[in-house]
Amino acid sequence: MFSVRDYSTDGFQLAHEWMLRKLNRGMTWAGLMLCGKTSEDACQDFLDGREEDDDWPRLSVAEWQEFVTYYRQLEEESQSCIIPDNATDCNINDMSAPGLVHSAWQLYKKKLLEEKNFSAASVSQIEKSTLDILNRLNRGESPEDKRHVKGMVVGNVQSGKTANMGALLSMAADYNWNMFIILTGTIENLRLQTQQRFLDDLCSGNVSWQSFEHPGSNNTSSMSVLDLKSGSRMRYLVCCLKNSRRLEALKRWLNSDINRKKQLRILIIDDEADQASINTKDITEDEKTRINEYLTDIVNDSGQGEFGAMNYVGYTATPYGNFLNDASPESLYPRDFISVLEPSDLYFGPQQIFGSSYNEDMNGLPIICPISGEYRRKKDDATNYDLDVLMDICSSDSAATVEPPPSLKNAIAWFCIAVAIRRGRKNKQACTMLVHHSMVTEHHGKIGLSIVNWLKNVSMDDFIVLCKNVYAEETARFNKEVLKSTLPLYGKKSGIDIDRDIEDYPVFDELVRHIKDLKSTIGHIYLHDANELSYHEGIHICIDNCKYEKVVQNKEFDSYVRLMYPGKEQEGVPYAPAFLVIGGNTLSRGLTLEGLVCTYFSRDCSQADSLMQMGRWFGYRRGYELLPRIWMTDGALKKFQFLSDLDHDLRLNLYRYSTQMTPMDCGPCILNTSGVAMLRLTAKNKSQSAIKAEMSFAGARLQTIYFENDVETLRKNLYVADKFIQSLGSPDDDMMKVHPDKLVWTDIPFDNIWEEFLSQSDYRLSQLPDLGVIKQWIDNLSRNTTLDNWSVVLSGKKNPGNQWNGVGKITRTRKISGTLTPDSKSICIGVLSDPSDWAADIPNVDNLKKEYYSSVESKRDAKEADKEDMKAAVRAMAGKGNVPLLVIYCIDKTSGSGKDYKGQEDGKSYRSPLNAVEDIVGIYIRMPGQMINKDYFTYVTIDLGD
Template sequence: MSDYSSIKYDEKRNVIRNLKEKGRDWNYIATYGRNNDEELQESLDFMFEMGTFNYKISAEEWKGIVREQKEIEERAKEVVMVSGGVEQGSLEVPKHERSAWQMYIEKLRSQKWSPDAINELENSTLAILRKISQDTSETGPRKGLMIGHVQSGKTASMAGLMAMAADHGWNMFIVLSGIIENLRLQTENRLIGDLTYKTGNLSWRALNNLSKRSPLSVRTQSLSFDLNSRDRYFTVCLKNKTRLENLIKWLYEDKHKLAQMKILIIDDEADQAGINTSDIDTQDRTAINSRIIKLVEGIGKDKAGAMNYISYTATPYANVLNEAGPGTLYPKDFIGLLPTSTEYFGPKQIFGVEDSEYQGLNIIRRIGDEEIQEINEMQKQIRDYRMTPALEEAICWFLCAVSMMRNNGYQKPISMLIHTSHLTGVHGEIADMISTWLKSKTDKEIIALCKKVFEREEYQFTVNDLFDSFKGYSVKRDQINGYPKFEEIITEIIELKNQVSHIRLGDDESLEYHNGIHLCIDNCRFNGVDDENNFVRLAYPEKNRLERMDKAPVFMVIGGNTLSRGLTLEGLVSTYFLRVGKQADTLMQMGRWFGYRHGYELYPRIWMTEDTREKFVFLATLEEELRDDLQTFRDGGASPEEYGLRIKNSPKLSWLRITNANRSQGAIATDWDFSGTSNQTVVFDLDPTILKRNIKVTENLLNGLPHPEESPLNKSLVWKNVDFEMLRVKFFSQYTVSKNATALKDMDVFCEWYEKVKNEIGFTGWSVIVGGTREGEKWNIGGKAIGKITRAIKSNNAKNTISIGVLRAPADLYADFTKEDLQKAEISANSKLEISNSAVNFKREQVGLDKTPQLIIYRIDKSKNNEIAEDIIGISVVVPGAKTGKSYAKRLTIDLDRFVVGTGTDVEE
């Protein structure tokens, strides 16, 4: 088949593009509206005579060019991309064998990439390329966002885009790479390996730590950016205030060279560090954000010939909820999805998605509450570390999995992750404890422990389970390595157990690897070599060294923040994961276990708490809904400037914020689901005016209700079947929640939601409960007296604000039960009361109160806390779960009418 990608066909492609813009279909264009090839040839010859073409072309060639352009357009449409519609339609896949793109593809083939995976990458890369611009001198910078998965190969897409763009004339590439130097180096080395070839058409050069003080040989005036140059340059820059400032000065040192630059900025992990966390209603900006904007928008009238900014992330919540409009990094031109390989193990595959065929792989093992408490106590004291049951299982499984993979001939690094704390002091203690435990066990004891775990695991997750749970996994069943007989791996287990150490440093300062376990501590505290000449951090063997090793090297990695984002753990088969973030983007980025598992699909296991597993299920569901929305917006022809991306944020999971509040300042709520939620105020403003007003609002409500009953369980005051409209008017619309609270701040939205769904869900009248004590100063309400409560102050979260930890007493969740209800639910004054939503809902359903919401009120006594000038009214709102099967998800979207113009003033982060 002929190659029609050459620039000599550009004139013909321009004619084709003009015909498409006029609404002509592909059949018309292929024949140019003529009846046969003879008439078509006459028309093509006429265009040559008229000067439209600078050389003659045959009818066969014309049809070939049209056919290729049609295929390119159809492939690009397969990529989900919400955009403003501006494209460079003539750009196409470079075909020359020495082009940067084709040489990159050849490298991927050598790495055993499948043809389908390469085609997906090619299509998505072309789609992105056609959204960026080769000349922004008049229009201003092009801005886009590409959403991938954690550990899914975003770097492959970035390298591919750089290669294809370089073939089309872009000549300066800037990769913004996180805030950790070793991750920056990882990215830089990866790009050098992916892009630099001795035999290519282009000459690539990596530039590092650029500034006006750089050697003359790498200053802009010494580099070649003219149209005929084959030179291409890239730099990987930390999101660091000084480095970004130096890079900007380097770019603007020679304005003539700047005008020749066609720049592509790729913001890797774009939700990290570069988000503006200052108040977006002011002109102030965080230091890094302001410099990235300066880098993209330019300084004054001096502009690059082309400026394109593309952010890449797996967790785009901050990027699309932070701020929009001119002078921001909002992806105004396009938001797209990177394709997901059918061989990728992601959140959907591992954890499952609510109400879908994906129910997750049976590879999650539970860490019990007692063990969590035990480890937390050890870490709090940073002493007396001892092995715990689930950690012991995870280590034994690691020994089994490594031995199986070696038995199967696996030659790449194999890893275990232990992630219990961000505290660097803890990591060394955990490492010492594990090393001591392994040494204390005899070979016979370890074999017995491993065998017990092995026999359980080979039964619980089989090849059939894999294909039943991972719909569409494209690796053939007969290529999946199964479980050998346990006796076949005993020798490997013993060898691993008996050689545990850090990576040794040789006399020539080279890293020395052995056939046992390399115990690595990866955090900022262990940056060098210890007193015994050990290299403590994680360092996998380089490719040439790895090829000379007789067995796959093994690494047990303990760490904190460096393991939470960006760092790839190769061959990860066992994970012990305790540390949990409060934000969706942070938690998802901790998932080092996502990725490709060729050759060991059956072996990965993850030990975590049930609570954490449920959070990942929610996040997997969130991610799928986000992708569905993008598909809908694309099909509807929406652009990011016209329609802000919506993100589910269900208050059913009150522990979670989609992203930090100051990273989502442009967010507005569009619809919510409060069913099944139980929230309480634990953060309070100390402004006496607010406190007094809340007391007055509360007393006005309660004194306006009929005579209360006393709870037979704990003597709390109870009003039953209270009309919601009275609560809305007299309380919810007037009670003030602290602006620093994470729950119950959106009372107006809650009231709107409740009115819409109360009949559909079938809510009854409310129970209003005043909880208190039998002793202490009394609060007289409705002709009854109840004792005020006391609560210890846990922290001062902000100026004139306090936090109390827990407000609600467990018994008050059952305070509206009658004596008969309590008997039926088997609850007494001496009962240990369940307070989980599921347990409370079950008990309330037993007695017919499963559709009765509760407003629980407490008055905190000021006399017991010197910091409090007035009594504090705290509340809890409990809404039963709806059983309609319908989802009422709160969604957040960017407020597109609210924006900040200009780069403003720097604010330190």
């Protein structure tokens, strides 16, 4: 994108709406370049008139054409991944976005832009992905088409899946589906919130919406009252709890009139489809949970007669259970399609926050702060960690007397700072801090007592000093410059410029009066006469769990303890209200925490899908991008870093097969590794059909970029590497003449490498849980074919004064992001291998490269030739086509010394000196062959049967 203007303003939105209307009426993109006129002069006259009469921005013809080009590129880039129904695509419809001004879709689209402040880029993306899903559904137009379509939409946690659902409902309503059933989870309050949200969002224009409450119960209207005739404007909405009694009643209602049933064109949307809908009974014994039984009965049309059309679409951000549970014909397995929703470029998701081993430029944001301690600590460790203090609070009979641990105090201080910044900017939206330590409801109240007692007793002066120290540390660690370096593409497609559109931190003195206001009043939400809620300037302490009383009676007035944000009736609140929320499972699904700026996550969890859903800090933080902070344990951080790769890997897997096969031809493969020993993908009773999938290291490029700054481990690796190199004997003299900074040994058996080097070392290879899986693959491979013996290279640089085993030590510096600080125990160097090392064992590599490129048909082909293809071809020409390569490096522990630790900006990341306790040995492995799979983990997939 080359735009430098902000296209999110009201004037540009008006211009974009005009553009969409013209496109819907048949104008081409070429025609739009001149606003439908025949010359640039006529186009300029038109633009001038729009500025004067319709509040468009002032635009030249060139600026207008840049604007049109911007949205044309968005249209081309905005697409979702669809796994096709079959190779011939015979069941794909050809519906386009409804274009009538009063269509349900156009009215909903207008609401997204004007009322919900979605960017035009986001709405364009929603439209495209929704059309892809819509065109996979069964419309019931052909009597011969009796398919019961079952699909899955994979979104992201807190990424706006509901907006896509609303778009799908609206478009489907325009195309004459008439019965819409939304399955909304297991909590009635959340069902009511979801129902009200859809009733508020769905627009009546050319259609008219009617909602049914608990259909099939005694008080529900009979099926006979429905207007289902052809051409009817009526569209019916049912929000149903995932409850066996509710689903049984719904099934009974839908089957109560055979003639009406034939007219029902049904779309079922299962929100959080991995919750409650999955069968957790023993599928080998043909058992089902009651919820799953009633739901599959409805979807499979088990009653008398047939529905006019039946479509089931599950939505979830964590589909592991859905993909691994059961793929039998009657199950809810997404046999027909899987769609992947891409969030907008304003979304803060797992890769943005925790980094990705797939993308060296995605290192994670430095917004993670440590909580010391671990749940499974050694018995003889007497250190008083943060987690120990929290456990003392939860077990104490007088929790109010136990002060919060230092990390929680720092988190509360940052929360007050963030609220003060929002108030200083005259922002009136709610701000929230989440404390999530335990699922035990009793613990929530005790932690709340500890926090309240400390806040009330710490002196104002001491609290201001704490806030000032936290402010200095956090603003130095993460600021606008760091945001630009770690997320350089943030908001680019949405017209956001980080320098122009993101406010930097104010000076601390400007925040003091707001911080004092916050500390002055510590309590619950006030509840006055007539159950009227009122909010104060201080911190509202909210205890939110399913068992806690909502109202606590006091002498002067009652208090509302559960979380309740100001509604429309409280819109006059003159400041951003602050909510410190302590809770458990009620906060882990289906709830959006408004203005979440601070999260204290000390919860222990060993299940991947549950842990990901607890990440309520994922989402959109437009307007306060610099304020969010997360406190968590090192154990939780490692799990979330793995989850980041798990999430990214699953999406890559779905894209990989997007044009080749159906979910029934090849089940989605889900990464599963021993790297996080205590983390399961999903509950065992949700993954009953999981089987191991094959892995391949053909074409693998593996290197060590992460190291633990532990003197014992680093010294052991140095000792083992030194001993192994000495055992290899004299290096190749001829190769030393070609590469004076490298020592090369050829024809080394892998057994020697494994027994004398790899098995005795501790290395963390990129995208690999442990070295043992390489040996397993090579052993399995040797049953059918064998690799040649290996080449081993000790690679260095020309440095006669600082050598190890005859070559100069190399230098690398630390990457600084997330919890990777200049003095952290974990070191990330980003890249280890040298670009020339792939040919370290080839003496005449330059001549072979020339020979390869001379065989390419044209200069253009030579320029565009894939470098990996060239390397593989050259190695084959040199007789090394089947030779694996192991390269060893010794990194100088003093690398980067003398440089400013905050690092020199390299445009992508910040770096600091290596600051290692010992020299570091790193390795690079290059496997021969075609890269069949670039993700070198063990996978699991679903058993699809015969």
